[in-house]
Amino acid sequence: MRLGRFLKRMGFYTLVTALVIFAVWPFYWMLVTAFKTEHDLYNLKSIPYIFNEPPTLQHVNWLFNNTQFVRWLWNTLTVGVMVVGITLLVTIPAGYALARMAGRYSERLGIGMFLTYLVPSTLLFIPLSPIVSRLGLQDSLWALVVIYPTFTIPFCTWLMMGFFKAIPIEIEEAALIDGDSRLGALAHVVMPLSLSGILTVVIFAFTLCVQEFVYALTFVSSTAQKTVTVGVPTDLMRGDLFLWGSLMAAALIAGIPMAIVYNLFLDRFVAGITGGAIK
């Protein structure tokens, strides 16, 4: 009996370890690569997992001094902030209307909105390009600012609707009876109560923008306009050679902080897809 339980525990911890190794293996290798000397990196005789020569900052320095990495980070931030702004302006009223006012069509409208989140970038990127050039936005960050809301709006409207539905309607009615207008009640009563919901929408819209790759690859080609997800894989090479040390440093510096923020909001995100409303 005791042996049985021991074996069960062993099996459990083996499984945990295996899953963690599978998930983290690439990141560990990226981390080691980012700080290895070239000589150590391309030496097949030594053990690759450890530093056989003292770690170096040369790849990180090169990244910050000889590439547009900082520019790409800045571009990503700019696009993210602009898109979050547009998303909030559009989805707060839409979510509110779906939660409270659109009458018998509201549910269908909400579900229709939600389903457009399924429409993939690989379906729209070609026909979007004449629209982008008609707007005079070829090869510009602003093309992304215009296009990204097409995938933030559906999902964030759905999330906002859930948040607004969770607020008891009585609170709002009390404000209306006290002589507040409907817009006033929204601004003074409903919005302050849904601040955490709005924050969730901000984080999601932002992370979705940072993660996006296909549209950025399609619509931006000059180095100075690239976002980090496109700049790092397409620009950090000399001729055909990948600069692995700097590439890995760039991927970690840009990726890990984003991943940690995202992690904190993961449960809400999944609840949004599968549950509609957040408890």
Place this chain on the structure above:
Amino acid sequence: MAVVAREGIVRFRRLLDRAEVLGPVFMAPAILYMVAFLGLPFVLAIYFSLTNLTINNIQTGFSFVGLRNFIELSRDSIFQQALRNTLIFAIASQLLSIILGQLTALVLMQNFRGKAIVRVLIMLPWAVPIALGVLGWKWMYDSLYSIINWTLRAFHILGPNQWPNWLGTSNLAMVSVIIVHAWKAFPFAAVVFMGALTTIPQDIIDAAKVDGAGFWRRTFQVNLPIIAPIVSIGLIFSTVFAFTDMSVVWLLTKGGPINSTHVLGSYAFQVGIISGDIGQGVAISLSLVPILMVAMILTLRAMRRREI
């Protein structure tokens, strides 16, 4: 004058207080945005697919060619390969990520020391932007310095003369892109399963235990029917992402070697954007629509089932 203006403002305010007026006003920006940048491109896609539009004749004029683009596709062996690859890629990576996701969910539902940190680590592949995470794999699959090969050799799984070129051989390249996509998707599957499992009321589990239902019976006859509608929406979404994705393939192989890993998304990009054959490229993209329609119908069904 001022009185009239103020009366106008007051009347306007009253009008906005009425739900049947304010509702549409509030919905309008969202709907207009989606019509302009999602609806319009979709209609354009259908229109372009019926023309011989390319990047060269976009100024000088192009003409209507009927279904020629689609007929050409049906004879195009690369397209057929891409279609097959898309099915293999999506189904294999989904299965793999569901299995790994289930295991992860089972593990993370238990209490053990260090669980919080384990959770963060396991979620990393999904939380890191895909374009950056894939770069790590590209380096792991390197033809000369692959750490995967080094490790397999260290454990004597590979012999002294074996050094597989992961991204350079057709079949292996397909396996490689599938593994990476499953790596990215399995944490999401895990969270979906966990979210669903926590919705099962404890008294139902207890009742089943009291009635003598064992682990398997509880899993398949009690838990599964309860979580199915919740899990299915999450899985439909990730299946659609797998069918329509091109980032993993593009970043790792660009569809190579010799088109052997092209999926519909990457082939549409190759033809429509890089080669500039817009009509043909759009026709490839449109072949994703049937998959999308099925997914939408299934989502609607799952939503309805959940409400009951």
